Amino acid sequence: MTVWKNQRGDVPVGCLLGFVVLVLIAIFAMSAIPAQLKLGDFEKRVAELADRSNRREYTNERIKREILDKAKDLDFDLPEKNVEVERNDKRVKIYVHFDQVVRLPGYVWVRPQEIRLERPVF
Numbered sequence: 001m002t003v004w005k006n007q008r009g010d011v012p013v014g015c016l017l018g019f020v021v022l023v024l025i026a027i028f029a030m031s032a033i034p035a036q037l038k039l040g041d042f043e044k045r046v047a048e049l050a051d052r053s054n055r056r057e058y059t060n061e062r063i064k065r066e067i068l069d070k071a072k073d074l075d076f077d078l079p080e081k082n083v084e085v086e087r088n089d090k091r092v093k094i095y096v097h098f099d100q101v102v103r104l105p106g107y108v109w110v111r112p113q114e115i116r117l118e119r120p121v122f
Contacts (some may be wrong), residue, residue, distance in 0.1 A: 027104070028104060031102055031104045031105075032102055032104075032109075035100060035102045035111075038074045038075075038076075039100060039113065041074065042070055042071065042074055042076065043115055045066075045067070045070045046067055046070075046094060046096060046115055046117060047117060049063045049066055049067060049094070050063075050092060050094050050117045050118075050119045051119060053087065053092040053119065053121060054092075054121045054122050060085040060086075060087055063085050064080070064083050064085050067083050067085075067094075067096060068080060068083060071098070076098060076100060077098065077099065077101070078096070078098045082096060082097050083096050084096075088121075089121065090120060090121060091118055091119065091120055091121060092118070092119050092120075092121055093116075093117070093118045094115070094116070094117045094118075095114075095115070095117075096113075096114070096115040097112070097113065097114045097115070098112075098113055099112050099113070100112075100113050
């Protein structure tokens, strides 16, 4: 008489390992995806400020202050010395560099970020 394997409580090892890997990927994604979305929002704001730099009221100090305000809203640890805004008659250059911290269960992942933008001033 044939005995079924699942009657003895056997679990396929491949299925169990696959489930563990799936859970680990889900835990990683729940921490990494919001961090990546915040970074994209920050980069979008920096690009908007670079595009608006041709307006008279957008001085270098105002652009720098708004970049720091956005970083503070998104909980980025961005020192003021890591934001550089240079402008001449034809171009504006914005350089921002900082370390983004992603907290995973049992591990802290530090991702260095660097944003360089150069736009023409009309």
